[in-house]
Amino acid sequence: MTPRLAGTALRRPDPAREAKREALAQVRGIYAKLGQRPFQRACTSSTGCCQFHVTGRVPQLTQGEALVAAQAVRAAGRKALPERSDGACPLLRTDGRCLIYNDRPFGCRTHFCSAAGGPVGRTEVLDLIRELEVIDQQLGGAGPRALESTVAAELARAR
Numbered sequence: 467m468t469p470r471l472a473g474t475a476l477r478r479p480d481p482a483r484e485a486k487r488e489a490l491a492q493v494r495g496i497y498a499k500l501g502q503r504p505f506q507r508a509c510t511s512s513t514g515c516c517q518f519h520v521t522g523r524v525p526q527l528t529q530g531e532a533l534v535a536a537q538a539v540r541a542a543g544r545k546a547l548p549e550r551s552d553g554a555c556p557l558l559r560t561d562g563r564c565l566i567y568n569d570r571p572f573g574c575r576t577h578f579c580s581a582a583g584g585p586v587g588r589t590e591v592l593d594l595i596r597e598l599e600v601i602d603q604q605l606g607g608a609g610p611r612a613l614e615s616t617v618a619a620e621l622a623r624a625r
């Protein structure tokens with residue numbers, strides 16, 4: 467028989483919570499691996515890639531990336547995405563810095579503007595993209611989706 471301490475109840479592990487926790491660690495591991503790749507590019511912090519109305523490109527997030535981003539938004543003290551009406555990323559702060567820089571999505575880590583050396587080619591990071599896709603499937607995701615709606619949905623789910 468399993469010994470029990472008086473006054474304590476045994477908690478059953480929650481599989482969904484465990485899967486989430488594992489996914490968060492795996493995605494951050496993928497970001498770390500990406501950071502170790504020897505790309506000849508350097509971000510100049512111009513925030514050009516965060517101006518979606520200028521680039522015409524919005525980062526597409528897998529479900530695991532959305533979990534990481536939403537957790538970072540909550541860690542920054544917010545329960546919802548900041549409102550923004552100028553066409554820039556809602557996570558771009560008014561001081562020109564990213565609200566979740568250390569946890570920014572994969573697309574933000576690979577889409578360098580031309581001043582910074584140009585985007586990283588998909589074939590250079592295809593193995594890491596595949597890893598993100600596997601995590602997406604494990605979480606029941608529907609493939610990469612636009613940053614704003616994906617992160618907003620994840621934040622709403624956590625409320």
Ligand code: SF4
Binds near residue numbers: 558559563566570571
């Ligand atoms: S998440 Fe951060 S780095 Fe990515 S587009 Fe938004 S503000 Fe820029």
